[in-house]
Amino acid sequence: MSTKTLAVAAVALAALAVTGTAHARDQIRIVGSSTVYPFSTAVAETFGKGGKFKTPVVESTGTGGGMRLFCSGVGENFPDITNASRRMTASEFEACTKNGVTGITEVVIGFDGIVFVNAKSGPKFALTREQMYKATAKDVVIGGKLTANPYKSWSDVDPSLPKEPILVYGPAPNHGTRDAYVELVLDPACEAQPEIKALDKDAKKKACNTVREDGAWVEVSENYTVIQQKITANPAAVGVITFSYLDQNADKIQGATVDGKVASFESIANGTYPVSRPLFFYVKKQHVAMIPGIKEYLAEFTSDKAWGKEGYLADKGLIAAPDAARKEQAANAKALGDMKM
Amino acid sequence: MTEMAQTTAAATRTAETVAARLGRRYAAERRFRALGLASILMSVAFLAILLGTIVQKGWTGFMQTQIALEVSFDPQVIDPDGGRDPLTLDTADYADLVRNAMAARLAPDADRNARRDLSSMVSTMAADQLRRMVTGNPALIGTKATVWLLASDKLDMVSKGQAPRQPGAVGNVLNDRQLAWLGALEEAGQTRKTFNTTFFTAGDSRAPEQAGIWGAVVGSFFSLAITLLVSFPLGVATAVYLEEFAPTNRWTDLIEVNINNLAAVPSVVFGLLGLAVFLNVFHLPRSSPVAGGLVLALICLPTIIIAGRAALKAVPPSIRQAAAGLGASPLQIVSHHVLPLAMPGMLTGTILGMARALGETAPLLMIGMVAFIVDIPKSPLDPSAVLPVQIYLWAGSSERAFVEKTSAAIMVLLLFLVSMNMVAIILRKKFERRW
Numbered sequence: 001m002s003t004k005t006l007a008v009a010a011v012a013l014a015a016l017a018v019t020g021t022a023h024a025r026d027q028i029r030i031v032g033s034s035t036v037y038p039f040s041t042a043v044a045e046t047f048g049k050g051g052k053f054k055t056p057v058v059e060s061t062g063t064g065g066g067m068r069l070f071c072s073g074v075g076e077n078f079p080d081i082t083n084a085s086r087r088m089t090a091s092e093f094e095a096c097t098k099n100g101v102t103g104i105t106e107v108v109i110g111f112d113g114i115v116f117v118n119a120k121s122g123p124k125f126a127l128t129r130e131q132m133y134k135a136t137a138k139d140v141v142i143g144g145k146l147t148a149n150p151y152k153s154w155s156d157v158d159p160s161l162p163k164e165p166i167l168v169y170g171p172a173p174n175h176g177t178r179d180a181y182v183e184l185v186l187d188p189a190c191e192a193q194p195e196i197k198a199l200d201k202d203a204k205k206k207a208c209n210t211v212r213e214d215g216a217w218v219e220v221s222e223n224y225t226v227i228q229q230k231i232t233a234n235p236a237a238v239g240v241i242t243f244s245y246l247d248q249n250a251d252k253i254q255g256a257t258v259d260g261k262v263a264s265f266e267s268i269a270n271g272t273y274p275v276s277r278p279l280f281f282y283v284k285k286q287h288v289a290m291i292p293g294i295k296e297y298l299a300e301f302t303s304d305k306a307w308g309k310e311g312y313l314a315d316k317g318l319i320a321a322p323d324a325a326r327k328e329q330a331a332n333a334k335a336l337g338d339m340k341m
Numbered sequence: 342m343t344e345m346a347q348t349t350a351a352a353t354r355t356a357e358t359v360a361a362r363l364g365r366r367y368a369a370e371r372r373f374r375a376l377g378l379a380s381i382l383m384s385v386a387f388l389a390i391l392l393g394t395i396v397q398k399g400w401t402g403f404m405q406t407q408i409a410l411e412v413s414f415d416p417q418v419i420d421p422d423g424g425r426d427p428l429t430l431d432t433a434d435y436a437d438l439v440r441n442a443m444a445a446r447l448a449p450d451a452d453r454n455a456r457r458d459l460s461s462m463v464s465t466m467a468a469d470q471l472r473r474m475v476t477g478n479p480a481l482i483g484t485k486a487t488v489w490l491l492a493s494d495k496l497d498m499v500s501k502g503q504a505p506r507q508p509g510a511v512g513n514v515l516n517d518r519q520l521a522w523l524g525a526l527e528e529a530g531q532t533r534k535t536f537n538t539t540f541f542t543a544g545d546s547r548a549p550e551q552a553g554i555w556g557a558v559v560g561s562f563f564s565l566a567i568t569l570l571v572s573f574p575l576g577v578a579t580a581v582y583l584e585e586f587a588p589t590n591r592w593t594d595l596i597e598v599n600i601n602n603l604a605a606v607p608s609v610v611f612g613l614l615g616l617a618v619f620l621n622v623f624h625l626p627r628s629s630p631v632a633g634g635l636v637l638a639l640i641c642l643p644t645i646i647i648a649g650r651a652a653l654k655a656v657p658p659s660i661r662q663a664a665a666g667l668g669a670s671p672l673q674i675v676s677h678h679v680l681p682l683a684m685p686g687m688l689t690g691t692i693l694g695m696a697r698a699l700g701e702t703a704p705l706l707m708i709g710m711v712a713f714i715v716d717i718p719k720s721p722l723d724p725s726a727v728l729p730v731q732i733y734l735w736a737g738s739s740e741r742a743f744v745e746k747t748s749a750a751i752m753v754l755l756l757f758l759v760s761m762n763m764v765a766i767i768l769r770k771k772f773e774r775r776w
Contacts, residue, residue, distance in 0.1 A: 025626070027724065029627070037713070041547050045547050045715055049469075054716055055714070057714050059711065059712040060713075077620070224737070248741065315461075317739070
């Protein structure tokens with residue numbers, strides 16, 4: 001009996017292996033940022049409902065992880081599109097080129113704000129970028145000297161802030177949101193100080209790009225839901241998340257004002273809210289002829305009914321780019337323009 | 342006399358110490374029992390809390406809200422030139438019919454913004470519903486009919502009491518106008534809650550009211566079928582060889598130790614192995630149940646082998662000796678006598694291993710099965726998710742209506758696990774032989 005099943009299994013396996021290699025992919029594969037994931041999946045689903053193509057498969061791997069997969073080669077075992085919540089870096093672009101990925105089209109899909117939130121039941125925060133830097137950077141300048149961050153409670157940072165211990169839940173370093181936090185909050189506030197300005201480039205980077213490791217900043221590598229659960233359990237704790245997540249959960253959490261500005265669709269779109277960044281996706285041009293539907297997927301994503309001011313992505317929390325910028329990006333996506341570093 | 346007094350005194354002392362010691366021993370006994378009972382009660386309480394919160398959060402996920410609307414199948418919208426061409430019927434703007442029907446019932450002179458508000462109360466699936474009705478029966482065009490349409494996730498949440506419904510409340514998911522419309526519909530009996538069949542027939546979706554677990558169930562089925570197909574024969578053959586044929590020497594000892602170690606290796610390690618071997622070397626399709634099933638088979642194998650060997654050990658040697666005495670060859674002894682007697686135990690081990698495989702997510706992350714996949718897989722080569730992955734993905738979604746869907750999916754997964762364990766127990770009870 002066991003020999004018979006064994007033989008059957010062997011035959012089945014062999015058959016699978018054979019069909020496996022002969023099976024050409026007819027479905028778009030997308031990887032990348034967890035911030036872009038909700039938008040990318042919404043477009044993928046609508047695209048799939050059109051009925052002409054299969055629904056693309058979207059994996060949420062984080063911006064960095066997506067870039068690694070995307071840049072590892074050309075062929076149907078590699079993804080066609082990667083989502084990113086920051087621009088592709090020069091080293092990633094080089095890695096792509098080295099592995100034969102030579103034509104890449106870059107599309108800016110809109111904007112997202114980074115918000116500092118806490119539970120509705122907690123105190124209201126009115127923060128500035130400088131205060132966030134002082135509360136979360138590993139080393140701060142006190143009396144002209146770079147010292148380990150001594151601030152224990154928000155009121156130590158600034159008397160106007162609540163007398164609550166500093167506890168910030170933020171995304172782990174594999175998230176694009178974390179990169180953006182460093183780039184948009186820590187760096188500008190840090191480099192504005194004369195003592196830091198005097199340092200050379202490497203020392204500057206080291207002084208400005210590191211978050212606290214003494215427990216005041218807690219890294220969450222899973223997803224925003226986990227951050228939300230942590231901050232609702234502790235109303236004085238602050239979470240660093242994206243605006244689209246706040247928008248969907250505004251009944252449980254509230255956003256702090258940053259430099260006096262409330263995060264909203266309008267303030268992020270017109271640039272008055274200071275912590276916002278563009279979102280991207282990248283298309284492998286060599287795959288357009290190989291995998292059916294890529295051009296049509298791009299057309300769906302760049303149509304006004306998707307990414308427009310009143311499109312279905314706006315319902316998911318995407319902040320639309322200005323009309324002229326959208327038009328330009330859509331034309332570029334249609335022509336599959338090459339990106340340049 | 343003094344001697345006797347001494348002995349009695351000693352005896353009393355002994356009796357006293359014995360009694361005291363006995364008291365202590367009884368107390369220790371009672372403490373031990375109380376501790377045992379307390380720990381059992383605590384585990385039961387934790388289990389009750391866990392199941393309680395899941396059921397309490399998730400049972401509403403099996404219900405969905407529908408709205409009754411009088412839809413007028415306007416020929417101007419569906420088929421303006423009257424040709425009844427199937428393609429025209431298929432691509433007509435059915436969402437417009439839904440908006441018109443909502444406007445006609447609730448706000449006949451609605452402006453553009455009001456029409457947007459109206460249409461966001463109904464699921465986008467409603468348009469598909471009407472499309473199916475019309476393409477199935479073109480005679481509907483030009484008539485009016487009352488149709489139960491699927492409500493949007495936001496209306497669903499308000500109607501189930503999971504979102505505030507006072508106008509002006511903080512964190513409203515529907516605006517005041519929409520709340521008033523909902524009130525009007527409810528008063529007229531035009532809303533109802535029905536069993537959520539979509540949940541059991543659809544694949545994943547970004548719209549919570551359209552999301553279902555069928556894609557994940559099919560994916561889990563394919564993966565487990567592959568796992569069973571690969572790990573059961575391999576596991577049984579290994580167990581039989583090691584137990585019945587292999588000589589006992591340093592090599593077999595080494596193999597045994599390694600198998601026991603493998604059973605304790607964290608599952609994510611098998612995922613990395615799967616990525617390196619099945620995807621990068623054999624080029625199996627990413628995110629497919631074939632790759633997932635093979636990885637899960639690796640995870641199951643040690644369990645099956647260990648359970649199989651235990652089952653073989655439990656077969657009394659007298660059976661082997663009797664068969665040998667009648668002239669059976671070693672192969673005949675094993676295949677005619679030992680294996681059939683050990684099979685119930687082996688099957689139990691296999692089912693328990695499979696139940697573990699059913700709940701795994703971590704190794705599947707590595708081979709790309711943690712992904713948004715809408716289409717229901719048709720073969721083990723199509724990309725698909727599995728049940729625990731679907732739960733993980735929904736748990737991380739920002740749309741609040743996914744909370745109940747997550748718990749509902751957990752209930753379904755637990756049901757599968759409980760029934761698999763039940764089968765294992767029944768098999769053991771029914772076929773187990775005692776010597």
